[in-house]
Each structure stands twice: as C-alpha cells, then as structure tokens.
Amino acid sequence: MTAEATLPSRWRFGRLTGIGPILALLAVLLMVIAIRQPSFYDPPSLLAFLKRAAPLVILAAGQYFVIVAGDFDLSVGSLVTAEVVIAARLIDGDPAMTWPVVALMIGFGLMVGLANGLITTALRVPSFITTLGMYLILVGAVYTWTGGSPRGALTEEFRLLGRRGIEGIPFLQQLPYAVLVLAGIATIAVVLMRSDFGKVLLAVGGNPRAAALSGARVNLMRVIAFLISGLFAAVAAVLLGGFGGVSFQVGAGLEFTAITAVVLGGVVLGGGRGSVIGAMLGAVTLEVLFTLLNLFGVSGALKSAVQGLIIIAAVAIGRTRRN
Amino acid sequence: MSGMRERGVWVALAATLTIGGLLVYADGGALFGQSSTVSMLQRAAGLGIVAIGQTFAILAGSLDLSVGFVISLTSLIAAETMAGSNGMVAPAILAVLAVSAGIGLVNGLLITKLRINAFIATLGVGLVIKGYLEHGYAGPAGSVPASFQRLGYDRIGPIPMSFLLMVAVAVVSWVVLKRTRFGHHVLAVGGDVDVARLSGVRTDRVLIRTHVICSLCAGIAGLYLASRLGAGAPRVGAEGGYDLESIAAVVLGGTVLAGGRGGVAGTVGGVALLAAIDSVFNQLAIDPFFKQVVRGTVIIAAVAVYALRLRRKEALA
Numbered sequence: 001m002t003a004e005a006t007l008p009s010r011w012r013f014g015r016l017t018g019i020g021p022i023l024a025l026l027a028v029l030l031m032v033i034a035i036r037q038p039s040f041y042d043p044p045s046l047l048a049f050l051k052r053a054a055p056l057v058i059l060a061a062g063q064y065f066v067i068v069a070g071d072f073d074l075s076v077g078s079l080v081t082a083e084v085v086i087a088a089r090l091i092d093g094d095p096a097m098t099w100p101v102v103a104l105m106i107g108f109g110l111m112v113g114l115a116n117g118l119i120t121t122a123l124r125v126p127s128f129i130t131t132l133g134m135y136l137i138l139v140g141a142v143y144t145w146t147g148g149s150p151r152g153a154l155t156e157e158f159r160l161l162g163r164r165g166i167e168g169i170p171f172l173q174q175l176p177y178a179v180l181v182l183a184g185i186a187t188i189a190v191v192l193m194r195s196d197f198g199k200v201l202l203a204v205g206g207n208p209r210a211a212a213l214s215g216a217r218v219n220l221m222r223v224i225a226f227l228i229s230g231l232f233a234a235v236a237a238v239l240l241g242g243f244g245g246v247s248f249q250v251g252a253g254l255e256f257t258a259i260t261a262v263v264l265g266g267v268v269l270g271g272g273r274g275s276v277i278g279a280m281l282g283a284v285t286l287e288v289l290f291t292l293l294n295l296f297g298v299s300g301a302l303k304s305a306v307q308g309l310i311i312i313a314a315v316a317i318g319r320t321r322r323n
Numbered sequence: 324m325s326g327m328r329e330r331g332v333w334v335a336l337a338a339t340l341t342i343g344g345l346l347v348y349a350d351g352g353a354l355f356g357q358s359s360t361v362s363m364l365q366r367a368a369g370l371g372i373v374a375i376g377q378t379f380a381i382l383a384g385s386l387d388l389s390v391g392f393v394i395s396l397t398s399l400i401a402a403e404t405m406a407g408s409n410g411m412v413a414p415a416i417l418a419v420l421a422v423s424a425g426i427g428l429v430n431g432l433l434i435t436k437l438r439i440n441a442f443i444a445t446l447g448v449g450l451v452i453k454g455y456l457e458h459g460y461a462g463p464a465g466s467v468p469a470s471f472q473r474l475g476y477d478r479i480g481p482i483p484m485s486f487l488l489m490v491a492v493a494v495v496s497w498v499v500l501k502r503t504r505f506g507h508h509v510l511a512v513g514g515d516v517d518v519a520r521l522s523g524v525r526t527d528r529v530l531i532r533t534h535v536i537c538s539l540c541a542g543i544a545g546l547y548l549a550s551r552l553g554a555g556a557p558r559v560g561a562e563g564g565y566d567l568e569s570i571a572a573v574v575l576g577g578t579v580l581a582g583g584r585g586g587v588a589g590t591v592g593g594v595a596l597l598a599a600i601d602s603v604f605n606q607l608a609i610d611p612f613f614k615q616v617v618r619g620t621v622i623i624a625a626v627a628v629y630a631l632r633l634r635r636k637e638a639l640a
Contacts, residue, residue, distance in 0.1 A: 074567075124630035125623055126580045132567055133623035140615025148612065256446060269440045305454020312447035316437040 019278040022265050025314060026285045029292055036295050044173045051165075053287035054182040055080075055236040055243075059254055060261040060283035061189045061276055062232030065225040067262055070205040070271030071120060071127035073226065075134035076233040076258060079112055080251030082138045083237035085150050088246040092152040102158070106234050112138070113230020117223030127226075135255070143248070150246045162242015178239050185235060189276045192228075201225065205271025260311050261286050331629065332576050332592035335621075336599060343603030352606045359602055360481045367598035368485035369544050369551075371591060373565050374572040375489075375496050376540025378590045379533040381573050382500070384513040384582030385434060385441040387534065389426065389449035390541040390569060391560035396452050397423055397545025399555030402465025409468045416546060423542025424535050426452070431531030453561070460557035467549050475551035485547050489591075492540065496587045509533055513582025541565075571622050572597055577629060596621070 033040050040046065059076055066073040083105045090104070091097045116134055120127045165176035192198055203211040204221045212218045240250055259269075265282025267274025289310060293303050344354040353359065373390050380387045397419045404415035426448065433444040477484045500506035508529045511519040520526045541560075548559050560566075570580075576593030578585025597618065604614045 119623060119627065123623075123627040124634070125626045126574075128580055129571070129574055129626045130623060132571060133619040135567075136615045136619030136622070140612050140617075140619065143612030144610050144616065260443070260446070263440070263443050269442055299458060301457035302454045304450040304457065305452075308447040308450025308454065311443060311450070312433060312437075312439060315439045315443050315447075316433070 018266050018273075018275050019281060020266075021314065021317065022278055022281045022285060025264075026281060026288065029285065029288045033288065033292055033295065036292070040291075043171060047165075047172060047174070047176055047179055049287070049291065050182065051176040051178040052243075053284055054178040055239045056254070056257060056261060056287060057182055057280050057283040058185050058232050058236045058239070059258040060265070060279045061185060062229040062236075063255075063258040063262050064189070064265075064267060064274070064276045064279035065192075065201065065228045066127070067259070067267055067269060067279075068205045068271055068274060068276075069201055069222050069225040070208065071222060071225065072131060072259070072269075073116065073229045074128065074131040074255045075112065075116060075138060076229060076236075077251040077254035077256075078135045078138040079109060079230065079233045080237040080240060080254055081248055082142045082251075083108060083234055084241040084246055084250045085142045085146060085248065087158065087237075087241055088150055088154050089146060089152040091155055091158060093155060095155045095157050098155050098157040102238060105237060106231065109230040109232075109234025109237070110227055111230070112233075113227040114223065116230070117226035120226070121219035121222050139248075150248065152246070154241055154246060158238075159242040162239045178242075181235065181239065185232060186280060189280070193276045197221075197224075202272055206273065257286065258283070260307070264311060264314050331632075332589055332596055332625070335625065336592055336596045339596060339599045339603065343599065343606075347603060347606040350607055354602060354606055357481050359606055361478060361483055362605075363598050363602040364481075364486040365483050365551075366601055367594050368483065368489045369547055369563070370565065370568060370572060370597065371489040371594040372492050372540050372544040372547065374569040374576075374590050374594050375492050375587055376537040377569040378496070378573050378576075378578060378585070378587050379500075379509060380441075380537040381570070381578055381580060382513045382582055382585060383509045383530050383533040384516065385530060385533065386445070386570060386580075387430060387537045387541075388442065388445040388566050389430060389452065390537065390544075391563065391566040392449045392452035392456065393423055393426055393538055393541040394545045394548060394560030394563070394565055395456055395555075395557050396426075396560075397542040398549040398552070398559055399456070399460065399464055399557060401546050401549040402463075402467050402553075402555035405465065405467045405471060407466045407468050409470050412468065412471050419542045419546055420539060423538040423545070427535035427538030428531065430538065431534035434534070435527035435530050449566070456557040460555075463552070463554040463556050465549075465555045467553055471550050472553060473550075474547060485551070488543070488547065492543065493587055493591050496536075500586055505529065505532065510583055513584075515583070568597070571618075575622055575625050 040049070063073055063076065086108065087101050087105055090101045112134065116127070116130055119125050119130045161177045161181065165174040165179070167174050169175050200211065200216045201221050203214070204216055204218050208218050237251070244250060261283035262279040263269060263282070264285060265274065265278030265280070267279050286307070289307070290303060293306060298306065340354070347354040373394065377387060377390065400422055401415045401419050404418050405411045430445050430448055433439045433448070434441050474484055474488070479487070500509065508519065508524045511522070511524055512526050512529045516526050544565070545560070549555055552559065572593040573585070573590050574580055574593070575596060576585065576589030576591070578589055600617060600621065601614060604611070604617070
C-alpha cells in the first residue's frame with residue numbers, strides 16, 4: 001500500500017495493474033510458443049496471426065463499451081452471421097455492388113445497435129433480454145429471408161479486406177488490410193476511452209445514479225455503447241466474410257467468445273471497471289491460446305474444454321488477488 | 324406484485340390460444356385436436372423442466388448457462404448406463420442425478436467460494452462439458468430399453484407422461500419456494516444478498532443449493548430426452564437452445580432477471596406461451612424460421628410491458 005502510494009503518477013500505475021494478470025498470462029503463452037515454434041515470430045507469420053485474430057479483437061473492443069456501461073450484448077454473433085449472409089445475397093457476385101453493400105452493412109450494424117440501446121434504455125428491458133431477443137430475431141430473420149441456406153456470393157473486392165494486404169513491403173512481405181483495420185479500430189477505442197466520453201461511460205457503468213446526479217446523460221451513453229458494439233460487429237463481419245465462406249455458422253458463439261475475452265482482460269461484468277486495452281489483450285490471449293492448442297495437436301473438440309478451464313482459472317485468480 | 328406479473332403471462336397465453344385457435348380454425352385445422360395438443364404438451368415438457376430449475380437460480384440472483392450441455396451429457400449417461408437393459412434403468416437414473424447434482428455443486432462453489440460471476444462460471448463449466456462431449460462422441464450413443472421409452476411416449480388421454488412429469492416438478496418446486504424456509508431464503512438472497520446475510524441467512528449455502536436444483540432439473544430433462552430419442556445425443560441440449568430459452572421462459576413468466584421476485588407458476592406460463600406460439604405456427608405451416616423472429620419479439624415485448632407496469636405502479640405509490 002505505502003509503496004504504491006509513494007510511486008509517482010499513481011493513476012498510471014493503477015491503470016497498468018488492471019491489465020497485469022492478462023499481460024502475465026499472455027507473456028507465458030507467448031513464451032511457450034517461442035519454445036515450441038520460434039517461426040511464429042517471423043514477421044509474416046506474426047502478421048498472419050494478427051490478421052486471424054483481428055475480428056475477435058474488434059468484437060471484444062465493441063463488447064467492452066457495452067459491458068463497461070453495465071450492459072451485455074448477446075446479439076453480436078448473430079449480427080455477424082446476418083451481415084455476412086445479407087452481403088452475399090445482395091452482392092451476388094456483382095463487383096459494382098461491393099462498396100454500396102459494405103456501407104449498408106455498417107448502417108445495419110448501427111441500426112441493430114440503436115434498437116438494442118433504445119429498447120434497453122427507453123423501455124427498460126434488461127440488456128441481457130433485449131439482446132437475447134435480438135439474437136433470436138436476427139437468426140430467424142436471415143433463415144426466413146434465405147429460405148434456410150445462404151444464397152448469392154461475395155466478390156473478390158469484398159474479400160480483399162479480409163484476405164489480402166499491401167504487398168511488397170520489405171521485411172514484412174505483406175501488410176494485411178485486416179491488421180490495418182484492427183489498428184484503426186483499436187486507436188478509435190483507446191482514444192474514445194481516454195476522452196471525456198470514456199470517463200463518463202465508466203462512471204455510468206460504475207454507479208448510474210451517481211453519474212446521473214452529477215449530470216451525465218446515462219441513457220444516451222448506454223445507447224452510444226450499443227451503437228459502437230453494432231458498428232464494430234459490422235466491421236468484424238466484413239473481415240470474417242472475407243476470410244471464410246458464407247454460412248450460417250460464421251458468427252455462431254462469437255458473442256460468448258467476445259464476452260469471455262473481455263472478462264479475461266480484467267473487465268468486470270456489471271460495469272464501471274476495466275480497460276479497453278485489457279479487453280483487446282484478452283481477445284489476443286484467447287487467439288494465442290487457440291494457436292498453442294493447435295501446435296500441441298490438441299483436438300479441436302477439446303479446445304472448448306481448455307477454454308472453459310482457463311476462463312474460470314483466470315477470473316478466479318484475478319478475484320483472489322484483488323481481495 | 325409478483326402475482327400481477329405472473330398473471331400477465333397467462334393473459335398473453337389465453338390471447339395466443341384464442342387468436343391462434345381462430346386463425347388455425349379459419350385455416351381449416353384444429354389447434355386443440357388430439358395430435359396437436361399432444362405435441363404442444365410434449366414440446367412444453369422438456370423446456371419446462373429445465374426452466375423450472377433455472378427459476379431457482381434466477382430467483383437467487385444467479386443464472387445457469389451450462390444447462391444445455393448438462394442435458395446432452397445426462398442423456399448420454401442415461402442411455403449408455405442402461406445400454407438397452409431393463410435392470411439398469413434405476414442405476415442409470417441415480418447416475419444421472421448424481422452427476423447433475425455434482426455439476427450444480429461445482430457451479431455453486433465457483434460462484435460462492437471463488438466469487439466468480441455466475442455468467443462466467445457457468446459458461447466456463449458449460450464449455451468444459453462441451454469439450455468433453457465433442458471429444459468423446461461423434462453422434463448418438465447408448466440405447467434405452469423399451470420400458471424407459473414409455474416416459475417419452477405414453478400418455479393418459481391427450482396428456483403425455485412427460486407433461487405430468489413436468490407438472491410434478493413444478494408442484495414440488497412451487498411448494499419448496501412458497502412453503503419452506505429454504506424457499507423464503509432463496510427470495511431473500513435474490514432480493515438483497517447483504518440484507519439476507521445480515522439477517523442470518525447462510526447465503527452461500529442457499530445459492531449453492533439453487534444451482535444443484537437447477538442442474539438436477541437439467542438432468543431430469545436429459546433423462547426425458549433420452550427416453551424420447553431412444554439414445555443419448557451429444558448435441559441435443561445445445562441445438563435445442565435450452566440455455567438461453569430457459570432463461571427467456573423464466574423472464575417471460577415475470578421473474579425478474581436480477582432475482583428476488585417471481586416464481587415457478589409464471590415460468591410454467593412462460594413455457595406454455597412459447598409452446599403455444601410454436602403450435603400455432605406449426606398448424607398454420609408458417610416458415611419455421613420466422614417463429615424465431617416472433618419468439619424474440621414476444622420476449623422483448625413482454626419484459627417491456629412488465630417494466631412499464633412496474634413504473635406505473637411506482638409512480639402511483
């Protein structure tokens with residue numbers, strides 16, 4: 001206690017301790033990879049890893065804003081699926097449609113976020129229920145609209161963002177667009193949280209009544225958090241659509257993985273505590289863990305078991321250290 | 324207060340059955356024909372048993388996201404232990420109850436002793452079970468004897484055995500919640516855990532018990548599904564969406580997600596409402612996927628109406 005108090009710029013130290021556990025876990029996993037497969041650290045393969053991790057990190061960043069404001073967003077996985085399926089059907093292989101549809105996807109993500117936010121705040125439905133209902137609605141709607149199997153096709157232009165990159169960069173070979181998108185989103189997220197908006201959002205999640213009494217527009221902040229989550233999910237959908245094929249499975253379960261990542265990053269469910277950097281590091285850590293499990297030849301089936309144990313252990317250790 | 328919230332779901336159910344029945348009749352069918360009534364009650368049974376268990380966890384201010392995987396796991400334990408032999412039915416039931424109680428105990432201990440958020444603890448336990456299931460099973464396994472299949476298929480008049488099983492679970496749960504000290508403690512813990520602790524309730528123990536009950540109910544639903552399918556199915560729980568739908572049914576029944584208010588009767592109403600919507604859509608042969616859209620809308624609308632009423636009442640008070 002006293003040692004900490006005598007340190008200069010204590011707020012900075014405090015911010016770092018928040019992400020201490022996740023940094024330690026990430027460091028351990030990265031060290032194991034270094035021993036097992038040093039070639040992971042070749043710049044091209046490192047960038048390929050970041051490209052793979054980008055969608056989950058972006059989703060975790062979006063989920064962070066909602067969670068830190070005291071809510072949940074269970075609809076992001078189904079939103080990603082809906083976005084990709086809608087894009088494939090509307091583009092239907094026509095290159096001229098690519099960018100209008102990408103714009104439409106962004107708009108759709110914002111719209112879903114707005115609906116989640118308004119239902120949660122104006123109608124006072126708990127966000128768990130709002131977004132669970134939205135999840136059912138989105139899944140049902142895309143299945144109904146496509147008659148049970150995805151139709152249409154994405155264009156090469158669309159897949160560019162998820163698959164390709166700027167070629168011919170010395171030393172790196174290729175700089176994937178997905179990594180650039182990730183860098184952009186991460187910058188936006190960090191800047192937002194360092195701004196007044198971020199401070200008010202934390203206050204709203206920590207104690208909504210106190211925040212309201214000190215003049216914060218609590219409901220507006222919560223709606224904006226849902227808007228950000230919807231927007232980031234749309235961006236993740238553009239990348240995921242580029243990586244893989246069009247299927248109803250593309251977003252399945254991503255909401256839980258994103259929430260897991262956020263919690264792993266030291267963010268407290270219920271709101272008010274934790275950093276967006278921690279949330280994104282949580283997502284990177286999960287992806288490193290999946291890579292590591294692959295390296296050790298752990299069957300895909302056991303992955304979720306290991307994932308479950310790590311979450312429980314990480315959260316339990318985080319708790320006992322805090323107390 | 325909770326009485327009024329619980330009545331809401333029955334009003335909605337009556338409206339759905341009346342309007343749906345008329346629509347089906349106009350379409351040339353019958354919503355209350357023998358076969359459609361039977362399938363409506365059967366659909367209600369599985370989800371109903373899980374949702375009644377979930378009610379305990381939610382009333383105590385917790386929730387359980389692992390029930391879907393517990394259902395799959397226990398259906399396999401039941402079918403593999405029975406392996407088609409009559410003599411093994413009783414040991415299999417005991418094994419299922421023991422394993423599900425054990426999982427509930429683990430959930431409860433993680434939440435109370437390690438102070439892990441219930442969302443994360445039960446999600447984590449669910450993932451561990453999921454990994455075990457996906458690693459060990461590619462498809463259905465084991466088989467239940469014909470005698471045990473009667474639980475899934477026998478009926479008295481239009482009422483399936485499985486529905487009676489659900490009613491039995493509901494009645495026992497209702498008595499436990501309304502008439503026992505434990506039941507009052509559950510509501511106290513869900514209402515305000517600190518106040519409950521200060522008034523001498525052993526809050527951790529109460530919360531652990533609600534999780535054991537919740538998992539036990541999921542285990543009973545697993546037994547029912549094994550008897551219905553004739554074998555254990557590693558994905559039946561996850562594909563049926565029992566985790567989130569059981570929570571939805573509880574909330575639809577007027578129980579507050581934050582805990583402390585609500586009850587089993589409302590949950591049964593919530594399950595019946597979901598089953599009635601299903602039946603109307605099936606009878607009208609509407610796109611089955613569109614059903615999901617309606618479900619989602621109904622859940623949100625119901626909770627919005629409850630919230631509105633609560634505000635009106637507070638404004639009057």
